[in-house]
Amino acid sequence: MGVTLMRRSLLSFLSVLFLLSSLAFLAAQETPSGGMPTTEQAMQNNLRMLNSIRANPQSKSQALQRLKERLDSRGISDADSRLSELGKIFDEAIAMSKADFEKNQQQLLSRIMTQMKSVPSTIAAGQATNKVPWIDVHDHLVGGSKGISGAVEAAVAAMDQYGTSMMIVMPTPNDGSHKAADCEIFVTAIRKYPKRFAFLGGGNTLNIMLHRSAKQTTLSESARRDFEKKAEDILKTGASGFGEMAVRHLSLHGSGHPYEEVAADHPLLLLLADIAARNDVPIDIHFDMASEDIKLPSWLDSASNPPTLKANLPAFERLLEHNPKAKMIWAHAGSDNIGHWTVELSRKMLEKHPNLYMSLRLGPGHAPQNFPLTRDGQLRPDWLQLLQDFPTRFVIGDDQFLCPADARDGIGASLSGKAPLCRNLTNVFLNALPSELARKIASENAMTLYKLKSQGTEQDFKTKDR
Secondary structure (H helix, E strand, O other): OHHHHHHHHHHHHHHHHHHHHHHHHHHOOOOOOOOOOOHHHHHHHHHHHHHHHHHOHHHHHHHHHHHHHHHHHOOOOOHHHHHHHHHHHHHHHHHOOHHHHHHHHHHHHHHHHHHOOOOOHHHOOOOOOOOOOEEEEEEEEOOEOOEOHHHHHHHHHHHHHHOEEEEEEOOOOOOOOOOOOOOHHHHHHHOOOOOOEEEOEEOOOHHHHHHHOOOOOOOOHHHHHHHHHHHHHHHHOOOOOEEEEEEEEOOOOOOOOOOEEOOOOOHHHHHHHHHHHHHOOOEEEEEOOOOOOEEOOHHHOOOOOOOEEOOOHHHHHHHHHHOOOOOEEEEEEOOOOOOOOOHHHHHHHHHHOOOEEEEEOOOOOOOHHHOOEOOOOOEOHHHHHHHHHOOOOEEEOOOEEEOOOOOOOHHHHHHHOOHHHHHHHHHHHHHOOOHHHHHHHHHHHHHHHOOHHHHOOHHHHHHOOO
């Protein structure tokens, strides 16, 4: 009996110890000066929290409460949805075997880091006031029980709520790991609102053909003919261009978000540039850029991402130079995950390549130093100067997933919860610009680049006439 009591006392002591260590971790989430910890400090803190909660699941509720206080104090508008995701991550960690936990620890850590990202405090009160109607040129639809039509209705509701006049939807860049239709899956559904939607195609067809031949430096004539026919067929459906095409696509959200890589000057991409130039349509490109060979940053560590990221900027420049008439849209400007996509590099690329455009994603990546807004919602001076120097080369592309309420499974449904934050930040960003520049970036550039005037008049967009 005495041994049993001693064991119980020891277990009780250890439980209290684990709880205290977990709460100590949470208190240490701010630096001693009250500022934000560095990325490395935050990673170590989150790793200690993960281990503490897994060792003592009873500490989970206290951990979530403390995290809620931190999110609220930093003006995070979607704190509840983030906490829900954090709770799921903690539950996964608790349920894992020791071997699985060690194997997936970095992936869990990356997901926690994503949920705890800072955003400008100016949106703490909720939806940012919209002053500039804008066209979102990069979005994805996720079907529910009624197919894609529910996602279309959800997209229209979101546009009305946040002041988005029009949306360009496209397939995600499929590497062939799952079966999905290309743009034809949503073409019929979006035609219910001809003045609110345009679309791109190729993510579920051309991108698969590209990545299946990623290691080939030469192609047969039959392969080229098949690729070209598919591209022309996409344009015949009414597509405004091609996308989303992946040159390097980092894995950021687990197995449902794969790593993809192909040389930017691959023969099929050079062929697509010629097709796009011939038809005067743009290509939307997902290009996670490394300007030099680097070891994979710890915050990107996952089973899918390679241990080394090779420099891929020279090949991208060769693609741009191959056909100067081909308009390339480099997606997700401002949302840098590696740290190399600086304002200075953007300036050099825009000066050197007149056919290069950038779509701005107003969602912080893992390199906040390259984000256009400060924590208090002010536009960074170097970003303002860049936008003023190249006023016709930027559009808004929030890369949002739109789905109906009954779509609960899959990476798209999970990411859809972050869409309101990004839309708020877009309004904060546009409201911070001089009015003439804001109009260009919000809608005028997109209307010219994608030839959207044929979809409706500018007045139609302003009044959201359906």
